[in-house]
Structure formats: C-alpha cells, structure tokens
Amino acid sequence: MGTRLAGKTALITGSTSNIGRATALAFAAEGAHVAVSGRDKQRGDEVVAQIRAAGGRADFVAASLDGSPATSQALADEAVRVLGGHIDVLVNNAGIYPPSTTPTVTSEMFDEVYGVNVKAPFFLTAAIAPRMAERGSGVIVNLGSWIARLGVPVSALYSSTKGAMETLTRAWAAEFGPRGVRVNAVSPGVVRPESADDMAEAMMRGTPAGASGRPESIAYAAVYLASDEAAFVHGTVLDVDGGRTGVAVVAA
Template sequence: MTSLDYAQMFRLDGRHAVVVGCGGIGSEIAAGLAAQGARVTCLDKDLAAAEQTRASLPHSQTREHTAYPVDVLDPAPLGRLAEELGDVDVLVLTAAVNVRKRLLDYTAEEFDRVVSLNLRATFDVVRAFAPRMVKRGSGSVVALTSIRAVTVEPGQGVYAATKAGVMQLVRTWAAELGPAGVRVNAVAPGVVETPLTQQIRDDEAWGRAYAEKSALGRWARPEEMVGAVCWLASDAASFVTGSQVMVDGGWTAVDGRFTPPFS
C-alpha cells in the first residue's frame, strides 16, 4: 500500500509558505497556497502590496498570515528576516524585472539592474531560506522562470539570459539539496495578462501575435499559474525536483515568430 494519502496529497495544511514578490502573479500564488491550507508570509519591497495580498487571503487554521517589506537586493536584512520567520516549508520566488531593448542598445546600468534582481536576488533568497530546510530535512522551492529561459526574441536577451541562469541554479540546487530532502523546481509562464504586459496588449498586432503563438490561441490569466506552483509545493510532487514546468499554453511546442516594436 502507498504511504501517500491521495485524498490529501495536494493539501498544504500546517505548512508555512513564503512568497517573494506579491504583486500580480505572486498575489494569485499566495491565494492558491492559502486555499490549500498553508500559512502564508507575503514579502515584497512594497509593503502595501504585501499587506494587500495578505489581507485578501483565506483564513489559516494554524496561525495568521503575515506580510513584511523586504528588499531582495540587500542580502543582510534578508538573511535576518529569514531567521526571524523560522521554519519555512515552501518558498516561491516571483520577483523580476525586464528592460526591453536590443542588446547593442543596453546600458551597463540596465544590464546590472536586470541581472541583479532576476539572478543575483534569486541566489540570495534561496541562500537565506534553504539552510533551515536542509537542517530540517524537507522543503520545496519554486522559482518562476519564463518561456524566455528556452526561447528568445529581439529585445529580450538579458531577461532571457537571467531566466536561463535561474534554471541552471534550480538544477544545481536540486542536485546539491536533494540528498537533504529539499526539492527545487521552476514554473515557466508564457504570456500572462498582468500590468507589466499591458504595453504589449495595447499594441493590437503585438498582442494578437502573442496570443496566436500558443497552441491555445490566447493569453494566460495570472491564476492559471497557481496550479503548477501548488502542485510542486505539495506531496503530490514528492519525486519532482530539478524540473521546469512550462505553463505556456503550448508556446514552446509550436513554431512561429514575431518581431515586436521597440518604441
């Protein structure tokens, strides 16, 4: 007989989940984790955004959900907060930035800004939270990458490089932390309807081309990212680590190309 309770394997009751980046998709992920029974801590540089997400979450049966401001680019206070929060069962990283420019037009400052938040901060956040998971012998880390980790277009080079880099960190962490019982995976969204993609959707040709690129012929909604994250966080994915789950409507399975405008 299996030791896994199929009726409960997606549940997160009694577990502490930390979501880093609580706007847009991060807010929906926090809601999904809470709905599965997790106690959620919302972390964001914008405390108002973190508090707004926390206030919207369904009540936890263990302890109250919490929210804290955190600058993931400042590792010292990040480390102190990780210690203050204590044991964390699930860590989800969503914070990222993109500067849409051709590589030859990039400035050094823009390059550093994208690499610092998308790649270095991912490294620092996991470095802050993973040691307690290792010591305890369990934990699930889920990083949001992107379809740009595997396929690019003009103007997305630096962002794509950081997302591919995050995936290589995920694979390495999976190898290094797996013996301690810690799983590390990624969810790669396709094009999602968020405020950050409004510029694209405001351009009719660009928005339509993105919609038609996927096998499903449309943009994703933020809540459609939640299921994959909750699955990876749960016992249902107990033998899944080092993987990148594509939640892209078939984008990376279908051929096609569109060169977007840059101004």
Template structure:
C-alpha cells in the same frame, strides 16, 4: 485537511500578478504565507484578502537587490513563522529593449533581482530545510529563457541563469529532501504585462492555446510543485505553463 496545512511559505513579489495569485492559492490550501513586496499598502491588502478567505498571512516589506536584502528577508520570514518550508522565487523585472540601449545599471538591476536575490534566499533558507529533511523551492522563470528574441536578451539571460540554478540546487539539496523546481510561464496577462497590450496577444498566438495565460493558472502550477503530497517525485523540473509554446 488542506494539502498544505502546517506549511509556512515565503512568496517574493507577492503583492501583484503571479505572486499575488500564488500567495492566495497557497493560503487557500492551508499554508501560512509570508508575502514579500515593496508596496506596504498593497501588501496589507493581500494579507487582508487572505484573512477574509480564511487563510493566514503576514506582509514583509522588502526591496530585493542582492545578498544582504535577500538574507534579511529570509530571516524576517523565519522570525515571523518559525521556519520556511516553501520558497517561491517570483519577484523579478522583465525589461524589453535593444542591447545597445542597456546601461550597466540596468544590467545590474535585472541580475540583482532576477538572479542574486533568489540565489541568496536559497543560500539562507535551503540548509535549514535540508536539516529538517523536507522543503520545496519553486522558481519562476520564463519561456523566453529557452529561445532567442530581439529585445529580450537581458531578461532571457537572467531567467536562463535561474533555470540552471534550479537544476543545480535540485542536485545539491534534493538528496536531503528539498525539492527544487521551476515554472516557465508563457505570455501571461497581469497588471505588469498590461502595457504590452495587443503585443501580448500576438505572442500568445504562437502556442496551441492561442491566448495569454492568467496569473491564477500559473499559480496552480506553483502550488502543485510546492506540495509534497502532489509532486513528491518531481525534482529539477522546468514545468512549461505556456499554452503549449514549448511544443511548437
């Protein structure tokens, strides 16, 4: 039997990059996956790819920005699959730039997607997990949440908030059987980070692996944390998947 057979999962930002790799990996382990994203064409392609590989998935169009959109997505996912056992808060934006060039609209957009949306997805889904006595929430943060870097203040701050929320939710829901953890990727090569070009390689050279990670490598860590069989005693952890960047 597949390790996630009978499990229903919701992956935000599931049409590209780490989210796409995570949706494929979860489905490959037997989970039924709700793939959430903005691009319906790409979403249908992901669902078709999962089906071709023998898995089960459905696409839910979602433009996440805060409470109403998050709760609407959560309810749609529950309506499709009956319940959600695993929530992967992956959707996010990662702007780079000087503080003085950041507008209030920029600030609100980043915190809306990176913090408010995960917060209210958890608010909507975690209580039902707790009533059932089991569930897993995996937040996708970043290595940049743990150190200061010029141009990364807004992005790093939003993900640092998610790090704290991971620990707070673990304390809140863990006693009821809901495991809440996070992965902290380092430089990772995806279509979203492609514009960084050689800068991504230079950033990766700071870690012992001396190369960027792949979306699939991050996804494997997410699957590990999502699986009660594999990580039953892991609560409130921030798992670095960063080529060793946290060690130096």
C-alpha cells in the same frame, strides 16, 4: 479552503502583484501560512487582508531585494519569525523586466536586473535551503520564463536572467535534493494580469491555447510543485505557456 498545503509555511517573493499575488492567494487557499513579500506595504497589506477575509493565514514582510546577501538574509530571518520558526516552501518569484535591447542596456541596468532576478534569489536560497536541509524537508519553486528557451529579438538581458534561474533549479536540485529539499521551476508563457493586450494575444496566435494566460494558471502549477503530490519531481522546469515553446506555432 483546500488542504494540499495544510500546515505548511511559505515565503513568496514579489507577491504583492501579478503572478506572485496569485500564488500567495492560491497557497493560502490550500492551507499554507503565507509570508507575502514585496516593496509596497500598501499592496502587501491588501493581499494579506484578502487572504485573511477568505479564512487564510498571511503576514506581510517588506523587502526591497537588491541582490545583496545581507538583504536576502534579512528577509529570510524576518519570514522565519512571522511564520513561526521555519519556512517549508520558498517561491523565488520577484523580478524586474525593464524594456531593452542589447545596445540600450547600460552597465547600471545590467547590474540591477541581475541583482534582483538572479543574485537576490541565489542568496535567499543560500539563507533558507540549508535550514530546510537540516530539518530534512522543504520545497523551492523558482520562476523561469518561456523566453529563456525561445529567442526573441528584445529583452536579451531579462531572458538571460531567467535562463540562469532554470540552470540554478537543476543545480540546486542536485545540491539539496539528497537532503530532502525538492527544487523545481515554473516557466510561465505570455501572461496578462488584467484585460487583454493586443501584443500578448499576437504572441500566442497559432499556439494550442490560442490566447495569453492568467496569473492563476502559474499559481496552480506552483501549488502542485509545492505539494506532496510532486514528491517525485526534482530539478524540473514545468512549462505553463499554452504550448508556446513546445509546439510549432503557425500564424493564422
């Protein structure tokens, strides 16, 4: 067990799979007491069991984030309860990615994606950040995306929500930073949870990394931003994308 987050409590939304799950495991391995949150209790219990088997601390908090203030407030209150009275770190990770192009997006899809990807973390932060500010300390880590800044011909709706989260990162850093709450974001690149994917690998061809990333790479960046090592980091979007957005890509 590491000690970079020893004594800290953390709520990680959407932490029953993929990047969120890897982040929960990484936080617990560094000493944090983690509130694992998601819609699927069975998967949540599996993550909690894995953390506890490794000697860490974790509890599952069910949440089906829909963007309503009431749902976000309920999650914040329950996480505070299971974590023993306060939240030191909030990771706004939960999100949905329905395949779409602009003409295929319906009004219902638009509202659902913005509800989960923007409104839910907005109102969750509204419920948690002021409590952090009252205590004089806290960390919020948001999840952006590489396609928020490098246009691709599909998924305009999703990329716009991640652009919103990156903008909120800077706005919240200005709003809450002076009261001791650090707010930053991680911008993942092309990440595959399990086996290699031909499309994912094609998208990374010609980059410095030359291949897609793994969820653990994003989790390690979140650990850094949540730790005291990043005490002087405010309002930053940390690209963890194998060089996809910052380096000219030359197709091989």
